[in-house]
Amino acid sequence: MITKIHFTEVEVKFISEKNISKMIIYIFIIIMTTMIFLISYFYVKNTYEDFEIQMEKFVQDQYDDQKSALKKEINTIIDIINYNATKSDEDERELKADTVRLLNNIKFNRDKSNYIFVYQIMNMQGGDNFAKLLVNPNRPDLLGKPISTNYKDSNGKKFREAFLKDIRQKGESFTKYTYNKVYTNEAKMKLSYFRYFKRWNWVIAVGVYVDDIEKEIAINKEHLKKRVQNQVFQNILLFLLFLSMAIVISILISQKIDEVLKSYQESVHSKSQELKELNETLEKRVEQEIEKNREHEQLLVQKSRFIALGEMISNIAHQWRQPLSELSTILMFIKFKYNMGQLDEELMKKKSKEADRVLEYMSHTIDDFRNFFMPKKAKEQFSLKTAMDSIMTIVSSSLSNNRISITICIDNNLKLNTYLNEFEQVILNIITNAKDILIKNKIKKPWIKIDSKEVDENIIIIVEDNGGGIKVEPKSKIFEPYFTTKNGSDGTGIGLYMSKIIVEKNMKGELKVKEGKAGARFEIILPK
Template identity: 65%
Template sequence: MSLVTEKNISKIIIYTFIVIMTTMITLISYFYVKNTYIDFDTELEKFVNDYYTHQKALLKKEIDVVIDIINYNATKSGSTEQELKEETIRILNNISFEKDRSNYIFVYEILNMNGGDNFAKLLVNPNRLDIVGSVISSNYEDANGKKFREEFLSDIRTKGESFTQYVYKKFSSSQVNQKIAYFKLYPNWNWVIAVGIYTDDIEKDIAKKKEDLKRRVKTQIIQTVFLFILFLSIGIVLSILLSERIDDFFKEYREKVKAKSNALIELNETLEKRVSEELEKNREQEQLLVQKSRLIALGEMISNIAHQWRQPLSELSSILMNIKFKHNMDKLDKQTMEQKSKEAELVLDYMSHTIDDFRNFFMPKKDKEEFYIKDAINSVMTIVSSALEYNNIKVEIDVNDNIKLNTFINEYEQVLLNIISNAKDVLIQNNIKNPLIKIYGEEQDGFVILYIEDNGDGVKVNPKSKIFEPYFTTKGDSDGTGIGLYMSKIIIDKNMKGKLRVRNTKDGAKFVITVPK
């Protein structure tokens, strides 16, 4: 006897559907909740790592601002070095960077770079006024027995800077907590300038983020499970309605078959018309693809502009920060304001030229002009010099002042900027000791040849020409687009009818830019 008959088929279908849907929704809900909590743990771990990295970057930035202040004060005329030091100590005793945080500036005068019981004199430390002015020992141990002064002094000897974690008492308190500090050598006065942040301050921010994430995850899970149950209920209702229709299925079966047969006949008769309609749809689709390709090209142009603006915006931010800080310290005189205004105008002018460069790049007509290659190099250096100095990268330029080119100056400067910026990034990424960029040129058989050479260990990919392919990059996704060298290749080889090549030397990479004079 058959279990499925015309009389019970609708009930069997609805019961089967309910069981399958209930099982499916239950499993989906279970795995969704499980994976959501796994994602929560992953996101929280990433946030913690990123937040600590961000805090270290802030500490380093604060010390750079302090060194800018010291350098500014050191330029004052009519004061002895001792007077300048005393004035600087007075200023540093009153600096605090963040509200409701236990961070402060502290300064050591190094007496013995190799360490020992009398390795330094403590000049500034608002948290330890009892030992300010005293000679201190590098053998001092924190509450955990760690000789943190020996650790940062070792880094200072090799790198000139150090991130060190240790235990120390909090400001205006007897409480002892873990602390992350950044130390940097100011060689002019043999000072080590430092700033730190207590990890409990960081953990408070992380705890807030964790609670926020928990609330979001809980809300998301509740909403999703509710939707799953809602969909299950709707499915059950629909299955009931469907079962009622199944009862009429066999009665309507013959009519439906007949209707489909008639529809097939009609389809054959109108096939040519349908084909024509489909062809028209395909043509419309082709137009959409053309429009899409234009939008992609526009997106690439905007991406390139953003890539070119990254460094100028950073430079402009640094200028504004310097002005603001000196204004807050009542040290902003007219000469300094005029100097910083000129620097900002140069940066803004270059950013404006960048827009013109990219606009002209997509226009079929562009005008050439005659210029000195040394001027083009100097123009680019005004943009990147701050970043190079910040990373202690030395630049040697040996180019004859009389070498001229007659080509597109803005595009030529764009190529120089791309190559020098890439060299800078490689030197930083590979942590090169005594980083160096050499720029030199010559005239040869109607061509101007410019060489840009670094000591960053060279191009590691094979073939080397792969670095000129679009979207190829050895940097992280957040640090590189893979467009810079590709655009440089297009500019030199196609727009200027020259050659852009790269080869490795014993120390690094050498880019050769050859352009008809």
């Protein structure tokens, strides 16, 4: 505990109002420097990775270009041979001899050591005497001599066998092998293009040494590398320039913050004095506001009670209308029989019993209403079906008079442990609200359905009607106090508000409203 207090004091001394602007600058500089460093690092890293990718592509393109150039050279020579064959009057043998002399006299590029060489194919399947060398400026010692496909280069590759296989399959071949380079005694890797000239059974070829290609690649690679390095250097300079500008701006901002803080301190001092004075009277103001809210809640509850009383009187009137009519009929019958002189003791006893039955029903109705509105603050366990039957005693006549069909599907075994009267008041509020909507919208064949289900540790009561649904958005607005969709003095807007308070605060449940298939759908979720 002591260590914690000591650390807090050090922390307060480290950051205070006096040095907060400097701390902002330091933190800003550290963050910006770190960001610039990371940006520079990843920029350089990504740039060189891109450079390597570009170089790989460049090398591949260089080899592709060389292959294309070699192929173009051979195609040009074959075109020349075909052209001479059509224009010359010489026979085939003389034309071949002239072509050999022409090809032997073609000068090759000394720097690149590329030259044309020609084989006269003797056996297309290969072997020791598969061909005779007709043209090869690099190997005059082999001219006119038989050539074998079993010959191996310095790496042990039978390259003549390899290109001859491609010739048989597709008439041309690109082959890599080692061969002595012109003007040197060194064996170098060479890339050659071989093309079969079917008319004379020749294979005409031209090659280029790989080290000549690599020289060009190295020159271009160095040039590209320098360009990338210059670009990286320029961007790092820009990053550093940006960091310097950011530091200068942060210093200017820090000075402005100092001015603002100074003004703020003066304002805080002034507000502190006002707050001190306010705190002295705050407790008294809070008590006054609490008292006002309490009075408001009491008025709201009182208003709710008056509304419930009005509903009760209306429902009693509906419930008593038929019994009173029956009682009136009994009295009129007794009076009629008496005037006719036909009222004997047996008839009098019979009609008295009928009157007693009607009066007992009316008394039972009064007990149901009195029990319903009698305040009970203790929780009790009760059957959900019995509670619904009690509610229907109150509201059934009103629904019947308005030709509203009500269907109740409640499991007889479902039980709740909560405030019975408050639960019945919530259900009655929702049914009454549905009844009013059905009457207001003049719904044909109006109905109300009450269903229940058990989910985990909760019981869900669903009340649904076909009144057309709730037209306000959001739908939860109907639970706000004094909100009503009824006209004039028909609605007070506190029935559903009080229902939500009862369910969610007193019963620790949840009251929700949704859009049903034909109207509103209320769901009451209560813990068992």
